[in-house]
Amino acid sequence: MELKNVIAREAAKIDQLMREDISELESKGFDPLLIEILEYALFVGGKRVRPLLTILSARFCGCSDEGVYRLAAAFEYLHAASLIHDDVIDGAAERRGAAPVHEKFGLTAAILTGDFLLSFAMERVSRFGGAASLAIFCNATSGMVDGEYRQLRNARNLDQSEDDYFSVIMGKTALLIGAACEIGAVYGGGDDELRGRLQTYGVNLGCAFQIIDDLLDYQGDPNRTGKSVGNDLGEGKMTLPLIYALQRADATDRAQLLSIVSDERQRAEKVAEVSALIDKYHGFDDAREKAEATGKRAMEALSGIGDETAPVEKAALLELCAYVLNRDK
Amino acid sequence: MELKNVIAREAAKIDQLMREDISELESKGFDPLLIEILEYALFVGGKRVRPLLTILSARFCGCSDEGVYRLAAAFEYLHAASLIHDDVIDGAAERRGAAPVHEKFGLTAAILTGDFLLSFAMERVSRFGGAASLAIFCNATSGMVDGEYRQLRNARNLDQSEDDYFSVIMGKTALLIGAACEIGAVYGGGDDELRGRLQTYGVNLGCAFQIIDDLLDYQGDPNRTGKSVGNDLGEGKMTLPLIYALQRADATDRAQLLSIVSDERQRAEKVAEVSALIDKYHGFDDAREKAEATGKRAMEALSGIGDETAPVEKAALLELCAYVLNRDK
DSSP states (O other): OOHHHHHHHHHHHHHHHHHHHHHHHHHTTOOHHHHHHHHHHHSSOOOOHHHHHHHHHHHHTTOOOTTHHHHHHHHHHHHHHHHHHHHHHHTOSOBTTBOOHHHHHOHHHHHHHHHHHHHHHHHHHHHHHHHHHHHHHHHHHHHHHHHHHHHHHHHTOSSOOHHHHHHHHIIIIIHHHHHHHHHHHHHTTOOHHHHHHHHHHHHHHHHHHHHHHHHHHHHOOHHHHSSOTTHHHHTTOOOHHHHHHHHHOOHHHHHHHHHHHTOHHHHHHOHHHHHHHHHHTTHHHHHHHHHHHHHHHHHHHTTTSSTTTOHHHHHHHHHHHHHHHHOOO | OOHHHHHHHHHHHHHHHHHHHHHHHHHTTOOHHHHHHHHHHHSSOOOOHHHHHHHHHHHHTTOOOTTHHHHHHHHHHHHHHHHHHHHHHHTOSOBTTBOOHHHHHOHHHHHHHHHHHHHHHHHHHHHHHHHHHHHHHHHHHHHHHHHHHHHHHHTTOSSOOHHHHHHHHIIIIIHHHHHHHHHHHHHTTOOHHHHHHHHHHHHHHHHHHHHHHHHHHHHOOHHHHSSOTTHHHHTTOOOHHHHHHHHHOOHHHHHHHHHHHTOHHHHHHOHHHHHHHHHHTTHHHHHHHHHHHHHHHHHHTTTTSSTTTOHHHHHHHHHHHHHHHHOOO
């Protein structure tokens, strides 16, 4: 089956299950406004990639139990919580073409709904995945916050290294994707080696995903991505292409880049100029190369396993890597 | 030993343990700004009553294990998380005489630190208390969010009943205090009856605490409470004294109360007038009576148990009730 179809089929099952969860909250008497906001925040779109990874990883380890969907959905709850709080932090005016929760329902509702989803996610990981899974999950959520702090700190550091960048994206994105895979493996009864391999796969997939995301922020077609170009620069976020350019630029170009990057107004107005300078120093090409090498590491983590025992899941996991690297939105 | 001394001794042990937790985070390489904010948010004062209840409940059930402190501290982490997010929501300018986290470190840091503490608390409840404790804990955190939503909704409802009020304070305050006791009982190996009794004790103690808190908001001495008078009214929060007055006032007084309560400027300016009207209809007296009856229910939940097996803990738990009812700050 084509990956696109696998994603669509599993996403439909996850959506169905999340609707059941919300109905259950409703029947327990939770506040109607909370229910309304949960529906708004959870069904605004999205491919459900994180829960899909949990499901594929569990099956990769030989588990055919349908209960894994309940565990997997927790990743979608956590993801929604972090998007809601991130949008507050970034003062975002749009999320997938719609108003973010804080714009539509207010700051109070956004903070509270994020808190609710975070604790709801944890309760479900503990209930359906046990203590070992919750420990992995919490490690990832702590990492997410730590990654955001690093990003805050790095925003004031104009001399960042590739390592600084990777420590941010590990926390922000990759640890959680690694956790989605590892928790699936734990649920599926995979041994330590399988757990480790799937976690490595997920972490590298997550890094590749984030590098491509950061590339699309400069190079994407707004009609495809649904986002305007240069958001990261505007917010003062230093991503890999710019880090490479700053490392390599001659004195004149470096001075010009630094003058733009350290001034909020220039950052918003001079996206094209920054892009041209990044391009001049091969920042985009080399970031793409890095993403491809990272994606390759993800695929290599699975080499020699699963070909006979889980050929469908293995193909899907490998194809996901290719999809992440080639996406234009 | 006097309750004051028990509180001081246990609070010192909990503080010590929290400092060790933070050192551990530091040595794991968490971002220095996160560490700084955690220290700021966790050691701004506070009597550590929630963890104390966990410890006393565990000992009440016969547990002398020192490990209970690690579990108990989770309640302080959760409490700090909720204060940080609440201060953002309320736009608070002060917390225990100091700047709240969002004022001192910014909105981003406040949201992130709250998220971190929430997931840190859950990880520790799961690790030191197991899945049963985490389920109780998450039930309380969901209830907290639900209570806030009810409060939002009720703020627009000028015809509230005592039940509406209790459903808000159950979520906001009492369920969590009940959970602190119940999780202590679970840790201490208490049977279902003991668990239930300690949970009932905690829930009623929490309700009594909140009613007194709401009374102090009108009647407290700012030099003792550290808070100005009439905050709740200013924020449009309908608490028990006002609910009683609205239920009982004659047509003229009711119209006057409603006119003030539904207008933001009048709410801020006419605290004294509202207080006089509440007093006229015995709103304060009856709210205090309700608090006392609720506190009595807390004490009755423990009647006939623990007198021989845990006399010190029982005395402390009973004294806590008296303390909550008689406090002036």
